[in-house]
């Protein structure tokens with residue numbers, strides 16, 4: 567009876583003290599009834615805290631409902647046990663908060679994109695998720711296009727997300743739920759019209775299944791858009807970019823006006839479905855959107871010394887860029903990209919890896935030809951029937967990205983880089999911690 571409850575966790579604004587515990591109830595005899603979540607520190611006799619969950623109908627499905635409990639004021643670096651309580655049963659889950667300082671262990675993030683469930687060319691073997699789970703990720707980042715065409719809500723698309731939470735996501739979880747966060751793709755939210763890119767009202771974010779299932783990113787800032795930032799203690803930060811349904815201009819204004827990016831973390835990871843440095847071509851409209859995105863966002867990222875890596879999707883190619891940065895003077899060589907005709911400077915290869923941002927792209931579907939471009943260190947299109955994901959590890963000295971393939975017999979294709987941190991770790995309280 568309780569197998570009909572499909573639980574998932576969402577990363578919250580402060581992952582050291584809060585989390586979202588959500589579930590889809592597929593038992594339509596009771597799925598619309600009020601449900602709740604109770605929890606306490608794992609292995610204690612503490613009183614259970616109980617929260618009434620918010621509920622939303624799962625659009626154009628078979629009558630499923632999405633329930634969500636937002637847990638706050640948790641202790642950091644602590645394991646919790648909890649129970650989903652519905653009318654005729656319950657389901658136990660476990661979860662944990664992240665530490666406010668990184669001194670005992672690594673932070674491990676798994677990133678994946680473009681698996682396009684429900685398309686004819688998709689990831690259809692959910693057991694491949696076991697490879698990701700083997701890295702024991704603390705957070706699962708998805709950089710867009712999880713369910714094919716799920717920006718359109720119709721009964722054909724409705725099973726896609728259910729399938730994700732039934733077959734794929736549970737494989738990530740050992741006993742504890744891994745919190746998810748997404749940078750939306752065009753298959754979550756559609757694509758903004760290119761003639762509307764200067765209109766901040768251009769696209770209403772209220773469409774697509776994503777909007778019903780994930781409240782975490784829209785909760786991050788006042789306008790409820792699909793972009794935001796998450797800061798974890800004093801060591802790590804996500805910059806979640808919406809390259810599809812928000813304009814690059816409004817995201818630049820958000821960065822300039824609200825200063826969401828701290829300099830006082832070890833590392834910041836921007837995630838964007840539309841790459842800054844694509845490995846291949848989609849369409850001319852797509853290139854127009856990419857140019858706007860690059861013109862607005864590349865400069866502030868390059869000027870923030872905590873940004874070492876970026877992840878992107880969309881092009882469906884395994885890709886790694888050269889470390890790039892932004893200079894103010896027009897370079898004498900030919901290998902550069904003008905940003906806003908030079909007003910925002912010039913994107914160039916950095917003189918050293920540590921001064922530049924290395925961008926990784928994922929491919930599952932092999933539908934596009936790869937380019938040879940100065941900004942690409944690596945882009946391949948042969949053998950791309952294999953999927954790919956990244957494991958990002960942060961410890962107090964390094965952030966490291968491993969680009970991985972599910973087929974472990976192809977160990978030669980693993981890409982690995984390690985960057986020493988420039989931040990003085992003494993300032994961050996590691997000594998004596």
Ligand SMILES: [Fe+2]
Pocket residue numbers: 680682710711751880881882
């Ligand atoms: Fe895609």
